[in-house]
Amino acid sequence: MSVLGQIKSLLPVQLMIVYIFFGSGLIVNLLQFLSYLIVRPFNLKLYRKINYLLAYSFWSNLTFLGQYWSGTDVHIYIDKESFDKITHEHFICIMNHKYDIDWLIGWIVCQRLGILGGSKIIGKSSLRFVPLIGWCWVFTESIFIDRKWESDKQKLKEGLDKNLALYPDGYFFNVLMFCEGTRFTKFKHEESMKIARAKGLPELKHHLLPRTKGFSIIARGAQDRVGAIYDLNVGIVERNGARADVNTIRKGIQLKGEIFIRRIPMSQVPTDEQESAKFIHKFYQEKDEIYDVFAKNGTFESLGVQKYELAKNYYDLYIALFWSTLLGVPALYWLYLFATNASLLMNSVLAIILLSMNFLAEMFVGISKIDKGSKYGLKEAETKKE
Numbered sequence: 001m002s003v004l005g006q007i008k009s010l011l012p013v014q015l016m017i018v019y020i021f022f023g024s025g026l027i028v029n030l031l032q033f034l035s036y037l038i039v040r041p042f043n044l045k046l047y048r049k050i051n052y053l054l055a056y057s058f059w060s061n062l063t064f065l066g067q068y069w070s071g072t073d074v075h076i077y078i079d080k081e082s083f084d085k086i087t088h089e090h091f092i093c094i095m096n097h098k099y100d101i102d103w104l105i106g107w108i109v110c111q112r113l114g115i116l117g118g119s120k121i122i123g124k125s126s127l128r129f130v131p132l133i134g135w136c137w138v139f140t141e142s143i144f145i146d147r148k149w150e151s152d153k154q155k156l157k158e159g160l161d162k163n164l165a166l167y168p169d170g171y172f173f174n175v176l177m178f179c180e181g182t183r184f185t186k187f188k189h190e191e192s193m194k195i196a197r198a199k200g201l202p203e204l205k206h207h208l209l210p211r212t213k214g215f216s217i218i219a220r221g222a223q224d225r226v227g228a229i230y231d232l233n234v235g236i237v238e239r240n241g242a243r244a245d246v247n248t249i250r251k252g253i254q255l256k257g258e259i260f261i262r263r264i265p266m267s268q269v270p271t272d273e274q275e276s277a278k279f280i281h282k283f284y285q286e287k288d289e290i291y292d293v294f295a296k297n298g299t300f301e302s303l304g305v306q307k308y309e310l311a312k313n314y315y316d317l318y319i320a321l322f323w324s325t326l327l328g329v330p331a332l333y334w335l336y337l338f339a340t341n342a343s344l345l346m347n348s349v350l351a352i353i354l355l356s357m358n359f360l361a362e363m364f365v366g367i368s369k370i371d372k373g374s375k376y377g378l379k380e381a382e383t384k385k386e
Contacts, residue, residue, distance in 0.1 A: 008069070008252030011358070016328060017069075017250060018357050020320075021061050023327040025132030028058040032139035045168045048141075052171055055140045056117035058132075060316035061323065063111040066104050068317055071254040074108050077305040082230075082263035087113050089227030090164070092218060093176045094283075095234060096207060096291060098184045100245035102234040103176070105257040110174070112310040118173035120163070122156070122214075143175070145214070153217050160221040174230070177218065179210035179280060201281060206291045210284045212277035219279075220271045229269060231262040233287055235294035260290055260300040 007013060032054055040047040066072045078086075095102055110116040120142040121127075127134045128144050138144075143159030145152040163173060182188065184207065192208040195201075201209065236244040237256040244255055264283075270276045294300050301307065339347060 005252055014250060015354050015358055016331075017065070018360075019331060020323050020327050022132065022357070022360075024061055024323040025058055025136070028054050029132060029135045029139070032136065036139060044166045048166075049168050049171065051140050052117035052168075055119070055136055057319055058136055059107060059116050059119070060111065060319040062104060063108050063116065064316040064320035065249050066101075066108050067111075067312060068320070070249045070252050072105075072108070072249065072257065073254075074105055074112075074257040074259065074310070076109055076259045076261055076308050076310065077300045077303065078261040078263075078308065079305060082261065083306075083308060085227065085263065086230065086261075087115055088172065090167075090172050090225070091174050091227055092222060092229045093174050093232055094179055094229060095176060095232040096184070096287060097178045097180055097182070098206065098291075099234065099236050100243070101249065102236070104246075104249070105234050105236060105259065106176070106232055108257070109259060109310065111316055112313060114313070115172060115174060118171060119176065120173055121176045122159075122178075122218075147181075149213060152214065156214055156217040157221050160218060164225050177215075179215055179284070180208040181211045182208070184208060202285055204284060204288045206288050206295060207284050210280045212280055213273070215280045216271075216273045216276040219266075219269045219276045222266050223269075223271055224266070226266050228266055229264045231264065231283065231287060233260040233262075233290045233294070233300070235259075235291065235298075235300065237298055258294065258300055260294070260303060260305065262286075262290075 032051055035047055035050045035054075039050060093106070095106060099105075107116060107119065110119055120140055121137060122143045122145065123137070125144045125146050128138050128142075141159075141163055143156060143163075145155050160175075163175070167173065188208055189204075193203045196203050196209055235258045237258075238244050239255065242248045242253045242255065248255065270279050290300070290303065293303055335350075338350060342350070
């Protein structure tokens with residue numbers, strides 16, 4: 001590791017990153033809460049514009065760490081017609097879930113395209129209680145489900161309807177949907193393929209079987225109101241044994257990401273439940289073939305689709321500098337005064353508080369780890385065994 005890399009890994013440096021992330025997140029959440037109370041009841045469009053900018057200012061902390069702190073770069077493969085449309089329409093984003101930070105690679109692309117502020121998710125209900133990130137998703141009107149079909153089908157329909165009603169002109173949102181229902185692991189894959197064989201479905205090498213019912217609800221609700229589905233196939237090159245996770249990014253270790261993107265107009269997506277189920281199964285068989293190219297070659301380049309090396313726009317760098325100045329400079333000055341004037345006991349208390357912050361940061365990182373994922377993908381297999 002280089003000298004600069006060693007400096008980035010130092011505990012005091014890591015604590016400052018954590019402090020700025022927590023501090024900026026709390027400020028953004030507070031402003032979101034105030035806008036929810038004061039603005040939303042009277043002007044929903046203005047509320048959404050405000051939250052678009054607030055979410056962007058918070059998510060930029062993470063894309064800054066990816067792009068500038070670690071030097072991670074991302075290229076995309078997409079045909080020109082689809083590339084010209086991606087920033088001018090609402091869309092459903094379906095991504096593979098093979099890495100801890102596939103979502104961050106997607107966010108870096110959204111940041112460079114200028115659509116990061118409109119990013120939303122369809123996620124499990126427990127995510128709304130995650131401090132800072134989960135609260136931000138709540139205020140930006142992400143869709144949360146309980147993984148209980150009778151209640152979820154209504155939540156999916158209502159969630160999409162609410163987002164599409166009175167959305168500001170010139171603003172667009174994208175909703176991230178993991179149809180596999182959970183992160184990919186070897187064990188979950190084996191169990192999922194047992195189900196595929198039992199149902200007579202083609203087996204997948206790099207994905208779990210998609211959940212079809214939720215997709216059919218979204219497909220029906222999005223017809224004539226959402227432009228397209230964008231299929232994102234994320235591949236990450238893990239160099240020198242560095243795992244593609246948040247800790248690698250925090251320590252300033254560089255990764256390389258690629259995304260192969262397909263655009264499927266909503267007019268081509270069936271709304272009938274049985275037909276949409278067939279559609280999404282075929283969709284994932286095609287995703288599997290696409291990712292297999294990356295698995296074998298370390299790139300999507302051989303697929304013959306135009307490669308775009310998206311330029312950095314530096315906005316997340318400017319935002320990170322703003323938060324660092326607003327929060328970091330006063331904190332360093334206060335720490336200097338405290339350390340030079342406080343007693344040994346009080347300095348020990350401060351050290352414990354700072355280490356606790358680092359522990360909380362590790363808990364946040366744990367949420368994104370594949371091996372900490374839910375057992376949702378195993379439930380059907382467990383039911384079959386019973």
